[in-house]
Amino acid sequence: MKLLRHFFTAIIIFSCTGTSFSQKIKPKKVKETMQRVADWQIEHFDGLYSDHKKPHHPLDWTNGALYVGMVKWAAMADNDSYFEWLKKIGEENAWQLYRRKYHADDHTVGQMYIELYRKYKDEKMIAPTKEQFNFLMYHPSQSILNWATPYHQDRWNWCDALFMSPPVWAKLYKITGEKKYLDFMLSEFKASTDFLFDKEESLYYRDERYFDKLDNGTKVFWSRGNGWVFAGLVNIMNELDPQSEAYAYFLDIYKKMAEKLIAIQTSEGHWAMSLLGQEFYPTPETSGSSFYVYGLAWGINNGILDKKTYEPAVKKGWNAMVSYVTKDGMLGYVQPIGAAPGKAWPDKTEVYGTGAFLSAGSEVYKLYGGE
Template structure:
C-alpha cells in the first residue's frame, strides 16, 4: 500500500534534483548576475589605461580584456559600449600606431585576436587587414629564426612553439579567431595539431600541467591558460575532426583533477595542489570558464560540474571591489624552478590578467 507514495516521492525528489542542476548556472542573486558583473567590468576597462608589454606595445592581458569587453557589448546589445571600445582602439591606426606589437613572439602576436573580434562585430575590413597577419605570421618562419624554431616549423608546428603551457591559449585563441573570420580549415588544423603536441608532451598523469617541463609546479594561471585554450578550441572543432577525441580526453582529465582541488570556498590556489597557498583569482576564473562551457556543451557531467561552477562564480564575484577591480591577481610570472617563488609572487588589484577571464565567465554564463 505504501509503494505508490514512495515511488511518487522518489520521482518528485529526482525532478527537484534535476531542476536544481539546470538552475545552477542561472538565476543568480542580485550582484552576481553575469549581466551586472559584465557591465561593471567592461565599462571599467573603457576607463582604464593601457597595460603595455615592456612599456612599448599593447600587451596580451589588455588585448584579452578588450576582446572580452567587446564580446560582452555585442552579446548584450550595448551599442554605446561598442562605440566606446572602438573609440579607444581608433588611435592605434594613427597617433598610437607605435603601440601595435611586432609579430615576433607568441605573447605579442596575441594582439591579432582583438582586431579580428572588431571585424566580427563591425564587419569593417580595416580590422581584418590588421588582425589576420598576426595569425598567419605564427606559421611564417622569419629569416632570423633559431635552429629550434625552424625545427618546430619543419614538423608542421608554429615556429613560436616553446612548450610552455601559456602557449596553448596564445596560439590556440589566435588561430581559432582566424578560423572564425575566414572559415578556412587550416587555422583549426594548426591549433588542433599544436594542442595535441602540448597535451602529449606536458600533461601529467593527474591531468594537470607543470609550468614548464623543467619547473615541476602546478601554477594556477599557467594551468588556467591551458584550461581556457582547450575549452575555446573544443567550441569550434568539428565533431569529426581527427584530433578531437584526443583533445576532449585531455580536457576531461584536466577538469576531473581541477574539481578535486577546488577549495571549500570555491576557488583554486596559486599552487593548485598546495593547501597553504593563497586563493588566486585569474586562474580560478579560467577554470570556472572551462567548467561552465563544458557543462553547457555536454562535455562535462552536469550533476558534478554545474554546482562546482556556480560555487566558483559566487566566490569569484566576491573578489571584485567597488571600483570594478578584481583582487588577488598574481602578477605576470616567468617560470622558475623554485616553489617559494610562486608563494611569494605579488598580488595586484585590477590587473588585466584577472579582469579578462572574469569576462569569459560572464559570456559563458550568458550563452
C-alpha cells in the same frame, strides 16, 4: 604550528568574503556585476594596480587577455559602447599585432580583431593578422621547445602561450575556411602538449624549468598557467566542428583537466595558486580561478560536462569570485605578472584578471538562465 597558522589564515579569508557559497545565482545579478567590473576596468585602463611601473601597451598580452573577455561582455551589453571602445583601440593601432612576430603573447590581440571583424565585416581589421600568420606558416620557427635555447619562445614552449596564439589560428580557420590555419595550429599545439602535459596529474607545467621542481613536496602546477590552457581550449573548440577529429583532440584534454579541477577546488571556491599545494597557498587568486569557472560553465552549457557533477563547482567558484569584487568594481586578489605560484592581495588587480572574470560571467550568465 605552521599548519595551524595556515588554517586560521584560510578561516579569516573565508569569513571576510561576505558571500554565502550556496547563494543562488541570478542572471540579472551576474550581468550587473560584469558591467560594474567592465566599467571600472575601462575607467582605470591605464591604472597601476600591480607591480608594473607604467601602463601596459594597448597591444600587450595583458590587455589582449582583457579584450578576450571584454568582447564577450560587449556581446551581452545593452548597447555597442563596449564594442566601440575596443574598435577605437584597433583603429589607433592600425589593427597590428604587437612587436614580436613569432611570440605567442604578441598575437593575443588578434582574437579581439577577429571578433570585431565578425561584427563589422571590415577586412582591414584582420588583414595584418592574416598577413603575419601566413608569413609564420611559410617561415616556421626551427627552434626547439627546451627552455632557454636560442629563440625558444618563437614556439609555444610555455603553457600560457596556448591561450594567446592558438585561438587566433582557430578563428582564422573558421572565418576563412582555409584548413592550413588549423593544420599549423594543431601541429604546434600537439608538440607543446606532448612536452608540457603531465599525464598523471592531467595538468600542464608552466615550462621545462618546472618538470623536476617541487614546492613543499608537491609538483608545481601554476594555477593561472593551467587557467590559460583551460580557457584556451574552450576558445579553440568554439571555432571547430564538434564532429571533427581536431575537436575530439582538444575535447579529450579538456575533459581530463575538468575532472582534475573539480577534485582540487578549495572549500572557499577558488583554486590554489599552486594547484596541488592548497595547504601552502591559502590566499585566493582570481585570474586562474575565473578561467576555471569559465571553462567548467562552458562545458555544462554545451552538454559536455554533467551538470549534477560540475555545477556545484561553478556555483561555488563564481560566488567566490564575486566576493572579491569591490563595490566600485575592481576585481581583487589577481596575482601579478609571473610564471609560478606566488602572492595576491585584495587591493591588487590586473587587466587579464578582469578579462578572465568577464569570460567566466559570460558562461555563468547562460548557465543560470540568461539569454
